[in-house]
Amino acid sequence: MRAQFILEWKKQPWLLHLFWFLLLLAMVGTTAIRYEANPHKHGIGDGDSEHVRWAAGTVTSDRKFWSTTIARMTSNLKSDVDKSADSPQNRDYKQAGKTTSQQLLRGDYLGAITTEEAFLKKYPETRNRSYFLLGDFINAGGTAIEKDAAVSQYILKHKLNIFPGITEFSSALNNFTVTLGLSGIGIFADQERTFCLIVLTMALTTFAMVFYRDRKNGTASMMRAAPITAGKQALIRWAATTLVLNLVLLLVAGLILAVMSTFPDRTWGTFAYPIAVDFMNKVIIVPLGRLLLEWLLVANLWFILIGSAAHLFSLFSRNTILGMALLATGVFLEPLNLSALIPAGLLRILPGHFIDFAAVVRHYREFSVVSLVNTSGTFLIWTAMFVFLAGILLRLRTRSSSALLATD
Known part of the structure; x- marks a missing residue:
């Protein structure tokens, strides 16, 4: 198992990971640092005072x-x-x-x-x-x-x-x-949604490349460091890829925060900072650190789902472009305006409804009555379905191969 994990780690598309790392660092970093550096960003007016009119963000x-x-x-x-x-x-x-x-x-x-x-x-x-x-x-x-x-x-x-x-x-x-839309009053609503779409596209392209490469080259069975089943190989491949994707996100966040912490007359802040959230017609207080972890949880739910779907689709076709197209259709239902073709009741149980991570964890709009447990359940059910179908297909292929060998 360890040898197989090391093999899958070495086989990761590192140039692709580097591309997404630099893109996220540039887009999120530029937005965050510009917001931090702007001395008039929150401009709280005090119209009756001649001396103090704006707070400068320090x-x-x-x-x-x-x-x-x-x-x-x-x-x-x-x-x-x-x-x-x-x-x-x-x-x-x-x-x-x-x-x-x-x-x-x-x-x-x-x-x-x-x-x-x-x-x-x-x-x-x-x-x-x-x-x-x-x-x-x-x-x-x-x-x-x-x-x-x-x-x-x-x-x-x-x-x-x-x-x-x-x-x-x-x-x-x-x-x-x-x-990221986790605090404040939503002034970056469009940008944080765009950041989520970038993260999803990163996962989609990475998993497609990881699962389709050996399938396309016909080298899947040769890329095993130990006598393990195809299912275990896929699981290890998914785990290695998910780990790298998480490292990319954490490294991007760490570097941006490191730069922002160097600004004069600022503080680091605290993960215990209270955020008031409207949930089930009640006000609940959620620490900022917990919201960050929940945001990362939603991202990983997507990684699990996209990885399992990419594995299943790769068993049907060796065409990487076709696989990416199928994944994109399911993931980007709303951006592609395909959600208008789906009944509202059905849309709520489709993963494509949960592409705005901040809205999910802060319970904005239609998510004000949707708990994170229900959201996780939706993703896990779809993931289990993809894994089940992939397992059946792999078993049928194994039996078919055994029958051919017996005939020979």
């Missing part, structure tokens, strides 16, 4: 912006409960704003959110108004008060010293994941 700039904004907001605002400028609520509000402003300025984000929650606990009626301290400034993928409150509670529960309004724009990790 730790120092964002701290100053939020600190000044909160201090200004709470300095003159009156309570809806008591219109008297000297009401207890007004005094507490101003004091909380002053304390929060100072805490943000010195980087005590956990302290700032703790101060806010203490005020809201004392005056819970203010949570549903537009002027409570930090709620309007927490960007967790939405502006709903429910999401803001959930993010605050998550930060307090896990004692994270982060302030989403600052961390989201000044950390390398967050700026990178924005380009």
Whole structure:
């Protein structure tokens, strides 16, 4: 088994892997680094202030912006409960704003959110108004008060010293994941979908070349380092190819993050950064690191499926172009506008419906009621079907070959 894996590793189409590596590095890297380098990318306006109008996407700039904004907001605002400028609520509000402003300025984000929650606990009626301290400034993928409150509670529960309004724009990790559609407000929706299509095309062309090359040359049975079955050989070939594809993705991400981390006055970020997700009509908080792993899981579900389909199709034909065409038809149903020909009920159980990885893991639009477990089940069922059909075909071929030998 080990010798066969080494053989399949050496036989990998390394020039093709290099091509996809460079293409992904150029496209994803250019988008992410340009977003990180643009000092006006999030341009949060503060129209009433003469001194602070935009946050520049650095730790120092964002701290100053939020600190000044909160201090200004709470300095003159009156309570809806008591219109008297000297009401207890007004005094507490101003004091909380002053304390929060100072805490943000010195980087005590956990302290700032703790101060806010203490005020809201004392005056819970203010949570549903537009002027409570930090709620309007927490960007967790939405502006709903429910999401803001959930993010605050998550930060307090896990004692994270982060302030989403600052961390989201000044950390390398967050700026990178924005380009993948895993954080932020979807400003790169078209690009991240394109990145997914590139990943799928990479898998499609690679698996087609891997499974069709020996089949086309008639050397499949000769490429065995040990007396193993054709099925085990295909499994080892799939495993080696999938490993390389994952290494390509991880290396691309690692290099891009390494470059982004060198930008001055930025932080690395944290994998525990909270992302608010609407799922089953509820708000759930998902750590950013988990979303990244789920994104990679969806990519690997595709690798499993495409690999099994490529193996099956290669048993029917030695024509690589035909095999790629069949794979592309199944994978790119929506980009090719073939989904319009398929009933909506059937489309939901076809893998071609899940080409937007970020939408799947963040439960956007039609995926708001589709769990990742159901998504995984869909892919695994289709994969099992392809593997089953390939197994039957290989067994029939083995029996046919045995019968011919017996006749001779």
